[in-house]
Amino acid sequence: MEDAARLSFGQAFVAADKRYHRSSMVVQIPDGEMMASQGACALISDSTSRNAIARQAGDLSARGFLADYYSTPEHWDVKTAATRVLRALNGWCYSQSRFVKGGGYVSSLSAMVFQGTDAHLFHMGDTLVFRLRGAEFEQISRDHVTDIGGYRYPSRALGMDANIDIDYMTLPMKQGDIFLFTTQAVRGTLLPSDYVQQIRLSADSLDGACQQLARAAAARAGERGYDGQSFCFQLVRVDRLPESGSEGPDLRFGKLPVPPELVPGEQFEGYDIEAALSPGGKARVYRVRDVDTDRRFIFKSPSPGLALDDAYLAHFMLQQWVAERVSSPFIVRSVSPARPRRHLYYLMEDVEGEPLDQWMARHPEASLEQRLDIAQQICKAVHALHRKNILHQGICPENIMLDRHEGVVLIDFGACYFMEHDDQEGARALVYDIGMNPHHSPEYALKDNVSRRSDQFALASVIYWLVSGGLPYGESLNGLAGRSELDGLAYRPLALQQPSLPPVLDDTLRRALMPQKALRYRRLSELVYGLKLARQAWHAGQELMEPPPQHVPAGRRTETRWKIVAGISLLALIISWWF
Template sequence: MEHAIQLSYGQAFVATDKRHHRSSMAVQVPVDDTLVSQGACALIADSTSKNAIARQAGDLSIRGFLADYYSTPEHWDVKTAATRVLRALNGWCFSQSRFVKGGGYVSSLSALVLKERQAHLFHAGDTLVFRLRGAEFEQISRDHVTDIGGYLYPSRALGMDASVDIDYLTLPLKQGDIFLFTTQAVRGTLLPSDYVSEIRRHAHSLDEACRYLAKAAAERASERGYDGHSFCFQMVRVDQLPEERVEAPNLHYGKLPIPPELNEGDRFEGFEVLEGLSPRGKARVYRVRDIDSGQHLIMKTPSPELALKDTYLKHFMLQQWVAERINSPFIVKSVAQKRPRRYLYYLMENVEGERLSTWLERHPNATLAQRLDIAQQLCKAVHALNRKNVLHQRICPSNIMLDQHDQVILIDFGTCHFLEQDSQETARELVREVGLTPHSAPEYALDGNISRRSDQYSLASVIYWMIAGHLPYGEGVLAVKSEADLEAMTYTPLSKPGSVLPPVLDETLERALMPKKPLRFRRLSELVYGLKLTRQAMHGPVKDDSLDVEPASLGDPARRWKWLTGLLIIALIASFWL
């Protein structure tokens, strides 16, 4: 592939007792543009436990790293992506140890990412990584070991503690560099000269070189009385490096230029522009037709005015990542480009439907059950984003579409924000640049911390608006200028005398719409559960289409349901008596 690093690799494994082998290794070299954007990976892991289940820690860590690393946003740098993945793996391994008796999910791990003209090494534990450059053979990993009674044990590894300190090292690459991966069990068997001579002797085949090294190490160990060890070797060689290039200021990830302004009727990249949907703002949105297939799609391109701002372009790539990686029927889907791209843009499906506000205007007599069905679908869309640590930050009727089958499709990722990646200021700035909506959470107006509960507030506000036809706090966040304004916000109950809406709905929405973020539900599932209880309590469609309901009780919901149960039992007994 043009502009991509070219590698070759080999592996070999020899175990004196295959039942007790604890080592794993892997190399992944993508064959598409991912090789340019995220590089190739080579890993080795070595579990510390003899427990048959806990020995899987190394293999699962390698599989998990490869799956998760290549699922991170492509605009993240290697250090950010790999570190986040390793910390998540460490937490998972640590949590699994409590379910294992006589061992733990603990594993040493060395991960090397080779991207463009640099190598990035991430290391925790006692696995070994060497570099051979010419006649120079050196260890580039650091042993994290503790000597106890003459035996060396890992002092740092994945799953050993709730947090892990990961060594990070960057190295410039040269053509012909060879990286050798092996385990601590090989210590004391082969000398540096043995490695160099065997690798040079079998330079035509790295698999053969690894086999000879493993065989020589096993024989040397047997001569010295070592038993029960497994020896694995893995080598990666840099065959060709991409050319060094200086990026122009208006180019970004993938070396793709910003598209020009497009007008109706223009032909661009094999598409015909049918309509410009967003002629201003931070991005350009067009409805286009694929000239080859006739398919109608939505094309989104960066704004030419902001092409020199790298921060903006990185966020544009985050939008593309969200569209491509969030797999939910309630989130607008990305469409794969069939032809090579020469410009920076991405494609989404063209949702045949209407916005939520338009749907409600056409269905003024929609039942409460129909509105709650829309609400539950919207909850699933928000949950799909939050599960990937993404906040939508602009949940409002104009960004909610209903297709021809009344299925909810959440659109517009222009203000999406990654939790724990971008700063709080960045998140608020994204929202303010586009503009607050009446459904925005109060913390956006008061420089408060942003979290999943911020999306929860917007979601609950839209649900309330769907049912009541107005906002729960009048002008909402648009009227909040100070803490005093926050304190003065008073929830307007949905309920009115003589209506039949279950009180649990009012209680659920009031909790999710608390002006102070810590008082809202801890998890979105609690809001979903409240909606479920509402539907269970309805016993069929609501006859009162005005949706005016009786006042919600401010008492303890559990106590109220106990009283109701008691009254039903008394009524049942009375019916038998009569």
């Protein structure tokens, strides 16, 4: 049975000079889980510029939306995901336009997301979207234009202002609905009856229908004396809607059942349960083996007791998104199930190694070179999360795995949080719920706002522990009762514990471990650079400690050789005289 809409589409484009066309259009219909959870997208954009920048603006706005929309967490609803993507895209276009002369990254854009039985329209500017249902042909987008001196210019377009006002509407779909996407260039050419006639004449081929519309619009424009216009037409038809009562799995978090308690030895959805790694808490973690491929994975699912807690289930899906979307060799990787999921869980690679605290217990004599190499890898893992606007909030030795080659893999996304949310209390609540560790920054104990610098503190605290075995302030800061206590905190210099460590390492960590968040590094790259200088200083110190090799200049070696030869000759002459 069908559990996602089935769509077909057609396109046609006519331009007097294709090098400088201003319009872009694209349709993306994904397969499988993504189609069911996030739907299909159809977009059209039209730039306000008439130069080479116009093509870039149109293409970037359309393709940028698709790339970012399908990277959002699957548990977000369509409106939340598309709106956040468009606002981020608008901010980027607006910032780039300030550096462009004779043009700008400004464009009208209409995006429609087909998800389930609804079509979600997001509209900015003056691009046009129509719906043909039976004999009824109507425009469903609004023209946002400004009339200046008899010329119409788009307003509320993407990239025009730092803030964007987005038109949003939801349309229930019916089988056979046809949506037409085009631009303001067709205004004054075709009548509604022309659209209906041309589409009906080529009903078997949507590409053919678009080409007929383009030819008819170009001919009508020629008759009225404004040749050289660009025309683009895009049609999307709803061929089939999802069937109600579908037996296939619904991939939205609220519809997938939570797995029951699993025990080693049983089989679940094609996986042999080998070990329960985390039998308590809000999540269940198991080591499993795929019965078909014999590969081992880490299987994570919510606790059965939280099956009705939508807030937790939404956060669980965020954890899955982090594992799937953050691509880094220093972050544990998600694995796509070989079979359709019928319960709420996700799979991760089974890292063959041990946590950092166990590794340190087995390697107490590890060199500073090894420790700083591990520290720099941890920095890369945290940086990969921060680039996706994600706080880890759980950086500690127990959540850092070292594989057989001493490669770092950061695990456990149970406290991860999107930084674009303004809900600071929600971020801290995740940490309180899971439990604080000795490396958390003072902001959590004082219920202050958290940020990237909060992760920076925890990261620096772990590095301090890695090279010294202690904590930077002697004990955990989780018991702070008020801001006044921050001024009384005294950093414990590394030199007091290990005088051989380079001073630049102490200076670097001291700055990242400032109790006042505003005094820490602005960027994580500054901490990384300090660690690099520390490694260089340590290497230089090692070279000074080694005794220099005995080196005799070449001239002195030659002089010594001739002295030996002369001595032997003199001794031979004396012997000859003697005898």
